[in-house]
Amino acid sequence: MPAASTPESRKRWRWIALTGTALIVTAAGITMASAATSSVPNVRFTKVYYNSPGTDNRSNTSLNAEYAQVTNKGKTTITLTGWTIRDEAGHVYKLSGTLPAGHSRIVHTGKGTDGRPNGHRYWQSGNYVWNNTGDTATLRTNKNVVVHTCKWGSSGSYTTCTAPAPVTSTRAASPSPSKSAIPSMPPSNSPSTGPVLTPPSLPPIEWE
Ligand SMILES: [Ca+2]
Numbered sequence: 001m002p003a004a005s006t007p008e009s010r011k012r013w014r015w016i017a018l019t020g021t022a023l024i025v026t027a028a029g030i031t032m033a034s035a036a037t038s039s040v041p042n043v044r045f046t047k048v049y050y051n052s053p054g055t056d057n058r059s060n061t062s063l064n065a066e067y068a069q070v071t072n073k074g075k076t077t078i079t080l081t082g083w084t085i086r087d088e089a090g091h092v093y094k095l096s097g098t099l100p101a102g103h104s105r106i107v108h109t110g111k112g113t114d115g116r117p118n119g120h121r122y123w124q125s126g127n128y129v130w131n132n133t134g135d136t137a138t139l140r141t142n143k144n145v146v147v148h149t150c151k152w153g154s155s156g157s158y159t160t161c162t163a164p165a166p167v168t169s170t171r172a173a174s175p176s177p178s179k180s181a182i183p184s185m186p187p188s189n190s191p192s193t194g195p196v197l198t199p200p201s202l203p204p205i206e207w208e
Helices: 007-039 060-064
Strands: 043-049 067-072 084-086 092-094 104-108 120-122 135-140 146-152
Touching: 043 135, 043 146
Parallel strands: 104 120
Antiparallel strands: 043 067, 067 104, 084 092, 084 135, 135 146
């Protein structure tokens, strides 16, 4: 224990207490970011064939040549029941069943028998869903969390969709905790190196 409780020593102890708070807040922030990353299922669009071959004559063959494919890129089976695929215009298809790791689900626009062939599903629509001139496919979980979006323009007939950016790049990769998390921090001489919490001029702690 410190022998004396002078105003000067109280200042030091107060600063140490604040620094400790900042460290805990920083660690908690990183932990939360990691948990959020791992909670997002690794399922994404791997292909959208938006402009079926030939003339758009609304034949069932033409409608079914338009499709969206989602793939389970993770290592565990995902239950898709309650998940949705939708376009910009608000057409919604509800997914169901399970998707083992590495497997794909192909949703054709037209009419057909689900599961024939295996892994194929049918929107049962009498009209096209995906715009040839540009559109966005959005995949959401049963909790309405957007897992992936696939966007394309007016050229081409299909896209293999860009993989989603790692969630960690927006939060966990940032080494600096927010300013509000650290009360009364002394100024740092090298802010670019991250949360270096060593005070620049304080003397060592004196116990006697
Ligand atoms: Ca189309």
